[in-house]
Amino acid sequence: MRFGVKVLLFNSINFLFYFFPVVFILYWLAKKKNQRYTILTFASYIFYAFWNWKFTGLMLVSTIVDFFAGRYIAAHPDSKVKRRIGLATSLIANLGLLGFFKYFNFTVGTFSTLASLFGIEASFPVLKVILPVGISFYTFQTMSYSIDIYLKRLKPTNKFMEFACYVSLFPQLVAGPIVRYSEIMKDLDNVDSAPKFSMFHRGINRFVLGIAKKVIIADTIAMFINPLFANFASLGFITAWLAILGYTYQLYFDFSGYSDMAIGLGLLFGFNFPENFNSPYKAKHISDFWRRWHMSLSRWLKDYVYISWLGGNRKGKVILFFNLILTMFLGGLWHGASWTFVVWGLYHGILIAIHKVIAIPWRKMPIIFQRGITFFLVVIGWVFFRSESFEMAAILLKKMFTITATSAINFNIVIIAAFVFGCFIITNFFKNTGEMKFSKNIWWAMLLGGMLVFAIILIGRAASPFLYYQF
């Protein structure tokens, strides 16, 4: 038993041994819709409360606001003003929560820095604000619900518990995938259906492969590369590249492992969540990368920001480039209240804009070059993503592009190189977990069971949080 557990991680003994089995059994023992909504919602609030019970109120506020905003918008199909009031209520509430808890100190800090640059001594208030886990995810979900109703793509639900269940669903609550209401509407409606063994089978496979990706691959890479990043100033040419390549794969296996676990858990409760990854390091260009990486966020930004809000490509080429860069700027900012994330987002926005210009000659290049260059550009982007400051990013980039004599090759370096090579093979030549057809063979079942046991043992090293929990 832990005192004040920070987050109830999927890759923790508390989740695997206690929380999940209890919720799973209770859920399937219940027969009626309302019982199942209630069990899942209640379990999800407990899941969230493990991190900090006080912040469950925020999720409840977001749920209540969007439930009624959605109904209000739908109740006034012919009144543009009233529909806009409903939508504005949802956006102000959700963006207000997000803005205050995630960006208040960042904004104040930025103003303070700007003021000091102009020689103005200003003292801005800095609040002790805690960033609520998962707020970026559930606010985006609830906003998508209201926006879809406003755009007349969706009819609102009149069952509050169903909606509360949708917003709080613990498998995807704190780190996605960002699920739109329309994507699981049918599953929510059929929540009282009997268990489907095909879903259980797929769910177990996805969950175990996800935990293996996270615990066996990502966490092990982290063990070896974190000391390198801790001493980034003393890295050489080869070690700098190994560190950032290691991070490239750590991030992928961490986040895609989490997504597999979330999707697997969803299936075990009868929900089909959308895919979040599709072999992103096989991308042929940067736009392709964003169709494969954190797909639920990319789709959200594309549909609600780029197309619905900014107008997409309907306003001429110059505006198109501006829209692309602005969308990615916001995408970067979504990841964290830090200028390194903003620069990372802008970097990708500029790359996407450039690709739009050179798309035709780009397509004429051999595939291997398209994929190689795209991968290289993505890796450079991760330098900003991983760095805690621009100074760190600049030093890392300098180390990566200054050839120096190789220091003595030690055991850690060999291990990182082996992992990087292994991950390169997996990410380039293996199928994505979402595309796999899983065997029902007893040997595969035993292998999968063995993999879970191995992962549980490795969890004993100290369960580490998912990298995307911080967003």
Add this chain to the structure above:
Amino acid sequence: MGRGKFFIGFLLTVIIGIGLIMAINYIINPKSEFKTTFFQPLVRSARTQKVELLRDLNYSPQIVILGSSHVLNLDPELIQNLTNKRAFNAAVYFANTEELLAFVLYMKEDLGFLPEEIWVGLDIDSFHDNRKLDSRLLAEKRLYSKIKHTVLPPTFISLVSSLSPSYIFDDLRVVYYTFNGYPEQKINITKKGVLVRYDMDALKASGEFNIDKRINETMMDSFKNRFSGMGKLDEKRKEYFEKFLSVCKENDIELKIFITPLHKTLEEYFTENSKYQELLEDTRVYLSKLQKKYPFYWVDYSEVSSFFGAEDGFIDGDHVDEHNADLIVRELLSIDLKKGINLSALWGESLVI
């Protein structure tokens, strides 16, 4: 092959796999956490040793020292020489506040005696809000029965905690030593509960001991996690602490509490990499607040200068050497509890040297 067989195959593999590892850990018992005695453990739990030493004492100690490994070398002999009072050191590794309560209740309820004075070497992280109940406390029923923290059986929790690579590695070490002989013990606990470190004595005798080198090169890795994940003083652990104070108050036990010191290098490391300074301040405020309700003295020895200690009087980053340990004892004894002075006037900041 039907899906039913797939699920059964999967579940059986997981259950048998986990069960087998737990069974091996239980049988080999490398950390003496279970009842089994088929193999000699790598270490004997200090909690069990202290419980048994206290039980077997042929005197009732008038002063008992409680706390973590940071006070394990405070010497009861010195206390006896200076005060003529019999003393015992009941400190244990990784003591949290629940251990303080467990020990005082063990003395009261099981042994039927309570000391006149208790000295507590209080670590800030004994209020850790992200640290499990120590598995050695779970395993020592005579102590664990006093706090009953979990609804699940403690043996089950210990078995679950034993699912780790390091535990399996310890199993292998026990098997290896069983066939090839155990290495010589590097540490020992005396009858009065003091930790003796032969490895440190040998290192110092060889003239190779260098505190900076030891902190920076060999010990930083194990130290650095002390405050990791600690965000605040844990409410449950504060509750245990207050229960401990309450037992002391009810039984007229005089209490001297001191915050344990850190080497400057480690203090700087924690200041930069954790919430150490904030937590230290929270602890000070908390202790001052508690004095309104419970009678006790507290002093902040987090910096060695506060007890006139030597800057480098450490054997690593946070364990004082014998010299500094003796200075702490002398400083604590200099606080005269018997002069009838107005204690409330001395509480709080005025006692922070």
